[in-house]
Amino acid sequence: MEALVTGGLCTVFGVVIAAALALVVVSVILNSHRERRRHDALRVWAKHHGWYLREQPPVDWADRLPGRNPRGVSLSVHGTVDGRTVTVAEYSYTTSSTDAHGNSTSETHRFVVTAVRLPTMYPTLSIERRSGLSKLGRAVFGDAATAIGDERFDRMYRIRTVVPVQVHSVLSPALVSEHIAGRVPVWSVQGTELLSYRKGRIEAPEQIPALAAPLVRVAELLQS
Incomplete structure (x- = not known):
C-alpha cells in the first residue's frame, strides 16, 4: 500500500x-x-512616417548608459524631428545577485534612449540630477568648479566635465531655466552626439516623436 x-x-x-x-x-x-x-x-x-528601423544595431554610445552593455540595444528607429536627425532606441542590461542561501536571481533593466545629432562638436559634458549624497556633499564642501551660479539649478543638478571653464559656453540661460522648470531631461553630449535615457520601452509607435521632443528642445537651446 x-x-x-x-x-x-x-x-x-x-x-x-x-x-x-x-x-x-x-x-x-x-x-x-x-x-x-x-x-x-x-x-x-x-x-x-519616413523613418527606418534597425534591429540589433551597433552603437558607439553604450558606455554612456547604465550597465555599459555594448550589445544592449535591441532596436532603434531613425528619423527627423523639427529638422534634426534623431534616434530612439531600446536598451537593456542584466544584473545578477546571490542570496545568503546561494540562490541566484537576475534582473533586466530596460531603457528608452534618445540621441540627437548635433551640427557642431561639443566638449564631453553631462548633466545629472543630484542624489541625496551629492546634495550632502555640496552642503559640506560647497559648489564644484562646474557650478552654474544659479542656486536653483545648482541645488538640483550637477555637471560632469573635464573642462569646467566650458560649461557656461555650452549651457544657455534659457536651457538652465528649462532644467529648473523640469521641462527637459538630464543628458550628456560627446562630440556631435547628444544623448538621454529613461526607464521603460517604446510601448506604441505613436510615442516616438514625443519621446524625442524633450531632447530636441535641449539641442535647440545649446550654445555653440
Whole structure:
C-alpha cells in the first residue's frame, strides 16, 4: 500500500512539473509573438512616417548608459524631428545577485534612449540630477568648479566635465531655466552626439516623436 501511495504521489508530482513546464513554454511563445507584433508595428509606423528601423544595431554610445552593455540595444528607429536627425532606441542590461542561501536571481533593466545629432562638436559634458549624497556633499564642501551660479539649478543638478571653464559656453540661460522648470531631461553630449535615457520601452509607435521632443528642445537651446 505504501509503495502504491508513494508511486501515486510521484505520478502527481510529475504531472504538476510537466504542466508547469508547459505553461512556461506557452508563456515564452506568447511573449515572443507579442514582441514580434510590436516590432512589426514599429516598422510599419517608421516606413509610413519616413523613418527606418534597425534591429540589433551597433552603437558607439553604450558606455554612456547604465550597465555599459555594448550589445544592449535591441532596436532603434531613425528619423527627423523639427529638422534634426534623431534616434530612439531600446536598451537593456542584466544584473545578477546571490542570496545568503546561494540562490541566484537576475534582473533586466530596460531603457528608452534618445540621441540627437548635433551640427557642431561639443566638449564631453553631462548633466545629472543630484542624489541625496551629492546634495550632502555640496552642503559640506560647497559648489564644484562646474557650478552654474544659479542656486536653483545648482541645488538640483550637477555637471560632469573635464573642462569646467566650458560649461557656461555650452549651457544657455534659457536651457538652465528649462532644467529648473523640469521641462527637459538630464543628458550628456560627446562630440556631435547628444544623448538621454529613461526607464521603460517604446510601448506604441505613436510615442516616438514625443519621446524625442524633450531632447530636441535641449539641442535647440545649446550654445555653440
